[in-house]
Amino acid sequence: MTEIRQPTPRRGTNLPRMGDFNLTVILEAIRRSTLGLSRVELAQIVGLSPQTISNISRRLLDQQLIVEAGKEGSGPGKPRTILRLNPAGMYAVGVHLDPAVITFVVLDLLGDVVRHSRMATPGGDPAGVITSIAGQIKVLIEESGVDESKIAGLGVAVPGPIDLDEGSVVEPPLLTRWNRVRIREALSEATGLETLVDKDVTSAAVAETWAGGASGAGSFVFMYMGTGIGCGIVLNDEVVRGTSGNAGEIGHIVVEPGGPLCDCGLHGCVKSSCIPQVLVAEAEAAGVLDGHREGADGPEVQERYAELCDKADAGDQKAIAILDKSATLVARAVSVVTNTLDVERVVFGGPFWARMSPYFMERVPALLDKNNAARMIHDLEVVGTGVGEDVGAIGAACLVLEHMLAPRAQRLLLEG
Amino acid sequence: MTEIRQPTPRRGTNLPRMGDFNLTVILEAIRRSTLGLSRVELAQIVGLSPQTISNISRRLLDQQLIVEAGKEGSGPGKPRTILRLNPAGMYAVGVHLDPAVITFVVLDLLGDVVRHSRMATPGGDPAGVITSIAGQIKVLIEESGVDESKIAGLGVAVPGPIDLDEGSVVEPPLLTRWNRVRIREALSEATGLETLVDKDVTSAAVAETWAGGASGAGSFVFMYMGTGIGCGIVLNDEVVRGTSGNAGEIGHIVVEPGGPLCDCGLHGCVKSSCIPQVLVAEAEAAGVLDGHREGADGPEVQERYAELCDKADAGDQKAIAILDKSATLVARAVSVVTNTLDVERVVFGGPFWARMSPYFMERVPALLDKNNAARMIHDLEVVGTGVGEDVGAIGAACLVLEHMLAPRAQRLLLEG
DNA sequence: CGAGGGGCATCAGTGACTGAGATCCGGCAG
DNA sequence: CTGCCGGATCTCAGTCACTGATGCCCCTCG
Numbered sequence: 001m002t003e004i005r006q007p008t009p010r011r012g013t014n015l016p017r018m019g020d021f022n023l024t025v026i027l028e029a030i031r032r033s034t035l036g037l038s039r040v041e042l043a044q045i046v047g048l049s050p051q052t053i054s055n056i057s058r059r060l061l062d063q064q065l066i067v068e069a070g071k072e073g074s075g076p077g078k079p080r081t082i083l084r085l086n087p088a089g090m091y092a093v094g095v096h097l098d099p100a101v102i103t104f105v106v107l108d109l110l111g112d113v114v115r116h117s118r119m120a121t122p123g124g125d126p127a128g129v130i131t132s133i134a135g136q137i138k139v140l141i142e143e144s145g146v147d148e149s150k151i152a153g154l155g156v157a158v159p160g161p162i163d164l165d166e167g168s169v170v171e172p173p174l175l176t177r178w179n180r181v182r183i184r185e186a187l188s189e190a191t192g193l194e195t196l197v198d199k200d201v202t203s204a205a206v207a208e209t210w211a212g213g214a215s216g217a218g219s220f221v222f223m224y225m226g227t228g229i230g231c232g233i234v235l236n237d238e239v240v241r242g243t244s245g246n247a248g249e250i251g252h253i254v255v256e257p258g259g260p261l262c263d264c265g266l267h268g269c270v271k272s273s274c275i276p277q278v279l280v281a282e283a284e285a286a287g288v289l290d291g292h293r294e295g296a297d298g299p300e301v302q303e304r305y306a307e308l309c310d311k312a313d314a315g316d317q318k319a320i321a322i323l324d325k326s327a328t329l330v331a332r333a334v335s336v337v338t339n340t341l342d343v344e345r346v347v348f349g350g351p352f353w354a355r356m357s358p359y360f361m362e363r364v365p366a367l368l369d370k371n372n373a374a375r376m377i378h379d380l381e382v383v384g385t386g387v388g389e390d391v392g393a394i395g396a397a398c399l400v401l402e403h404m405l406a407p408r409a410q411r412l413l414l415e416g
Numbered sequence: 417m418t419e420i421r422q423p424t425p426r427r428g429t430n431l432p433r434m435g436d437f438n439l440t441v442i443l444e445a446i447r448r449s450t451l452g453l454s455r456v457e458l459a460q461i462v463g464l465s466p467q468t469i470s471n472i473s474r475r476l477l478d479q480q481l482i483v484e485a486g487k488e489g490s491g492p493g494k495p496r497t498i499l500r501l502n503p504a505g506m507y508a509v510g511v512h513l514d515p516a517v518i519t520f521v522v523l524d525l526l527g528d529v530v531r532h533s534r535m536a537t538p539g540g541d542p543a544g545v546i547t548s549i550a551g552q553i554k555v556l557i558e559e560s561g562v563d564e565s566k567i568a569g570l571g572v573a574v575p576g577p578i579d580l581d582e583g584s585v586v587e588p589p590l591l592t593r594w595n596r597v598r599i600r601e602a603l604s605e606a607t608g609l610e611t612l613v614d615k616d617v618t619s620a621a622v623a624e625t626w627a628g629g630a631s632g633a634g635s636f637v638f639m640y641m642g643t644g645i646g647c648g649i650v651l652n653d654e655v656v657r658g659t660s661g662n663a664g665e666i667g668h669i670v671v672e673p674g675g676p677l678c679d680c681g682l683h684g685c686v687k688s689s690c691i692p693q694v695l696v697a698e699a700e701a702a703g704v705l706d707g708h709r710e711g712a713d714g715p716e717v718q719e720r721y722a723e724l725c726d727k728a729d730a731g732d733q734k735a736i737a738i739l740d741k742s743a744t745l746v747a748r749a750v751s752v753v754t755n756t757l758d759v760e761r762v763v764f765g766g767p768f769w770a771r772m773s774p775y776f777m778e779r780v781p782a783l784l785d786k787n788n789a790a791r792m793i794h795d796l797e798v799v800g801t802g803v804g805e806d807v808g809a810i811g812a813a814c815l816v817l818e819h820m821l822a823p824r825a826q827r828l829l830l831e832g
Numbered sequence: 833c834g835a836g837g838g839g840c841a842t843c844a845g846t847g848a849c850t851g852a853g854a855t856c857c858g859g860c861a862g
Numbered sequence: 863c864t865g866c867c868g869g870a871t872c873t874c875a876g877t878c879a880c881t882g883a884t885g886c887c888c889c890t891c892g
Contacts, residue, residue, distance in 0.1 A: 009445040010653060010823045011463040012438040014849055015431075015878055022428040022879085029425040040839065047427040047830035049881050054840065071889090077838025078888045163793045170792050219659055231756070237426060240651060242758020242790075243635055249755040249789035254670040254748075257683055264787060266748075267673055332670075332682075339665040340647070340753055342658020371680060373665035374658075376586050377579045407426045409825030414463035430880055435848055456870060465850050470871065487858090493869025494857040 038080030094397025099174035111211030134190035153194035155396035157203035164245030203395030205232025349385030454496030510813025515590035527627030550606035569610035571815035580661030619811030621648025765801030
């Protein structure tokens with residue numbers, strides 16, 4: 001128990017901040033519409049006067065963030081000029097540093113992938129790895145052919161725990177030697193790009209808000225199904241990071257009575273009962289998968305997990321049982337989170353999601369509904385993300401877009 | 417799985433909203449300072465120019481929300497005029513509808529209780545109960561001697577689940593017959609006061625932000641230890657309510673492997689393992705408490721629980737063991753929440769807290785620290801609330817103050 | 833081909849914050 | 863006791879974002 005910190009009162013706001021904020025509000029409205037919006041529609045939606053909309057539209061057009069895209073005349077009168085996002089108005093680079101593989105993407109303003117690449121995570125010391133990453137980023141940008149002045153920055157998604165203030169990685173379980181490595185500073189210097197660092201699951205949630213379409217709006221939990229299982233949290237369109245950027249640690253929620261012993265001393269935590277590595281081991285023990293390969297790391301687990309899913313897809317009852325059980329267990333953990341936060345939606349995603357999706361979608365929605373404390377008041381949607389396997393890297397790039405262009409309340413406040 | 421809702425884009429902001437918001441920012445800064453602040457200090461803290469501070473101070477003085485309270489001259493130069501909250505500038509009425517007892521308070525602007533009263537919760541139909549409540553409110557206001565024009569409104573804290581949009585109570589487990597009762601409408605009509613309804617645990621968290629001093633700032637979880645156990649969540653000084661106002665349902669977090677069977681089908685949930693009723697039953701079974709009284713309702717449980725604590729205070733090892741175990745179990749649930757949200761503080765409170773506090777404060781901090789996923793990055797404070805047993809009712813009144821005077825981001829946005 | 837209607841731009845007008853300078857207030861040196 | 867000085871606060875324009883009124887523009891329809 002430490003001394004209570006001196007509270008930092010919320011700071012005021014002023015005219016320029018207000019203007020910038022309204023600009024982002026309008027941009028978000030355009031972004032969230034599939035087909036673009038006219039100025040009049042925007043005025044209705046955001047509640048500002050048409051004049052203000054016109055002025056801000058002009059600023060956005062000047063900045064080339066939006067373009068006028070044709071007219072739409074339904075009845076009499078002057079047809080509406082449709083405003084649409086200009087995909088080429090801004091780009092961002094995203095890197096996902098995973099214990100097994102590093103993924104790189106260049107994203108345009110729409111959140112579409114312009115170019116991507118991967119490399120196996122080198123095992124050397126962090127400094128060397130960071131140099132490799134910086135090199136690969138340069139190559140990727142060149143290959144993409146994107147005007148460098150249009151690149152707003154670099155986002156980096158890393159496994160937790162992290163220190164958001166420092167921009168550092170703090171001893172993640174599967175990345176030995178990465179002890180308090182200030183990756184933000186290092187990559188910022190090496191690439192010359194404005195750099196943001198965040199946790200992988202948080203990045204995935206941001207990806208959903210930016211590139212995920214309708215399911216990325218409002219309040220939701222993004223369940224990231226990777227080598228580990230974590231969640232990203234978005235409440236009222238704003239991502240929740242927590243005091244130090246470590247929100248979303250759900251590995252020690254107990255989901256399986258009498259399950260395997262976890263390093264925390266309890267049995268049947270998410271971390272010890274439903275992560276892919278455990279399921280693979282279980283399948284090996286049950287004879288569903290042949291051979292026992294110990295010390296399986298990232299890519300190997302993914303392969304073996306795919307084998308397990310293949311068997312299940314082919315009708316192997318034991319394989320199906322393992323996947324079904326994992327769905328049940330994960331649903332219990334999700335219920336804990338959704339009941340704590342009363343969100344309106346759960347979005348599943350991550351590198352393992354595509355293969356497990358049929359088994360999960362069949363069971364999870366009903367289980368969540370059954371355990372939903374607010375069942376009488378509202379439904380709880382369950383959807384799979386539209387953002388694919390690279391959600392970590394895409395989310396990393398979205399961190400940059402979100403930071404620059406999302407209407408966060410924080411943007412209004414004077415900094416101190 | 418339902419159709420995805422049409423996203424409701426964030427609405428813009430304008431000049432008057434900005435002015436109102438800055439007013440609340442300044443008020444909050446003054447409120448959070450113990451001894452009052454001068455205009456110059458305010459300018460530094462909130463980041464606005466001294467002129468703006470002066471203008472807003474004048475508005476606040478005109479509204480009698482603050483007063484000039486003496487001068488403070490340390491060196492040469494004109495001494496600073498200290499601005500302080502005017503306790504009599506605004507009042508709010510709070511009601512906590514608990515299954516066992518209804519508590520009423522009148523609060524001043526500082527969050528201090530001006531007057532309070534209680535009544536046993538009548539068993540009749542809701543309409544009758546609501547009439548009684550309205551009557552008691554009238555009496556309380558008269559007795560308090562407060563100028564009615566200074567009463568900003570009425571806050572009502574109720575057990576969940578609730579429907580925030582409707583302002584209704586939706587079938588709480590211990591209040592039979594309260595099925596979708598629109599208590600907000602009913603009490604608003606009956607009393608003529610602006611009325612807000614919220615969940616008891618959320619109200620308790622709001623009480624902490626308003627009347628709890630330093631521990632009510634920043635991001636924290638308020639653990640409400642009542643007949644049931646729930647939590648209120650505050651992130652970055654703003655309370656989290658969830659889609660329908662039902663955030664904070666943690667009753668089904670599994671904390672005791674092989675514990676008692678819960679109605680959800682699992683064993684050892686918070687709800688089935690650590691609520692007072694269960695502990696009392698356990699104590700009876702272990703012979704710590706004599707006699708077995710079944711169907712114990714609210715007040716009786718509290719009495720019996722107090723007896724259990726008396727025994728423990730007197731050194732009864734079995735009683736101590738029961739309380740210690742409950743602390744361990746609750747700590748597990750708290751860890752789940754704090755790791756999910758990465759808050760900086762846990763605040764314990766509620767009607768049962770005072771008695772359990774020594775047993776909890778001895779064990780919980782260490783247990784939380786051990787399980788803190790962000791342990792390497794920051795500490796997790798554990799404190800008991802300064803707001804006493806009436807935290808529910810006080811929080812209810814604070815809902816009104818918070819709604820009118822807290823610098824919520826929501827205040828900036830145009831409504832639609 | 834003209835009327836009509838809706839979209840959008842222009843032009844002041846309002847109001848909140850800002851910067852410079854004036855004013856006020858108390859302590860301190862002479 | 864008096865004048866000087868430093869700091870806090872106020873006065874007075876100035877800037878800028880949003881708003882309301884007005885008018886131009888462009889398309890459809892009769």
